[in-house]
Amino acid sequence: MNASDRTPADLLRSALAADPARPLVTFYDDATGERVELSVATFANWVAKTANLLQGELSAEPGDRLALLLPAHWQSAVWLLACSSVGVVAEVQGDPASADLVVSGPDSLDRARACRGERIALALRPLGGRFPQAPEGFADYAVEVPGQGDRFAAFAPVDPGAPALTVAGTALTADQLVGRAREDAARLGLVPGSRVLTGHGYDTWEGLSTGLFAPLAAGGSVVLCRHLERLDAQGLAGRVESERITVTAV
Secondary structure, three states, rough: OOOOOOOHHHHHHHHHHHOOOOOOEEEOOOOEEEEEEEEEHHHHHHHHHHHHHHEEEEOOOOOOOEEEOOOOOHHHHHHOOOOOOOOOOEEEEEOHHHEEEEOOOOOHHHHHHOOOOOEEEOOOOHHHEEEOOOOOOEEEHHOOOOOOOOOOOOOOOOOOOOEEEOOOOEEEEEEEHHHHHHHHHHOOOOOOOOOOEEEEOOHHHHHHHHHHHHHHOOOOOOEEEEEEHHHOHHHHHHHHHOOOEEEEEO
């Protein structure tokens, strides 16, 4: 990745320029049997659409705080990079009552209703499917995002020194986030082409780093596994082999 990259969105742009066709995020849900693989280009397209939704439809601005009430999931990764693209502060499992807007999965809707701003709900169904009926008081992400533009241009440049992420009591600017991701990548021995398999959640820095930011910073990719505890040792070994894993974080 480019040494000049100072935000997660910068890292994604560099990955797109280097090799748009390579896998970036492969997601498994071992409770449902779902598997989704997104190339850099496909992931970047989802990010662009989501950033356009944030900036255009939801009127989010740099510095706004978004309570991200989602588990480790490929769509959660998309939202994290969309926030970075706009300059919105992603508060992972943050307090909806004090946030400007909230993004919720199906299991946290009651908590999310404390937000007085815009509310977006994700069904987290296979292939990004929508709710049979949108929850009252929420816009359905799967309904809203497809019509958004495939290219994104921020209304204002994102300041790398501005707050970007809060998780488990740790607040990071975009610059600090990228720096820590690079440090973690070096510690894990990640290089371009590395494949990281992780079963960590997204509610800690370790989970976010191994599950997205460190592989992205290194030019690698991640195999993100939800409900990995349901996979036995033989199944895990088979996945490591079939996905050509080079580093495991389980």
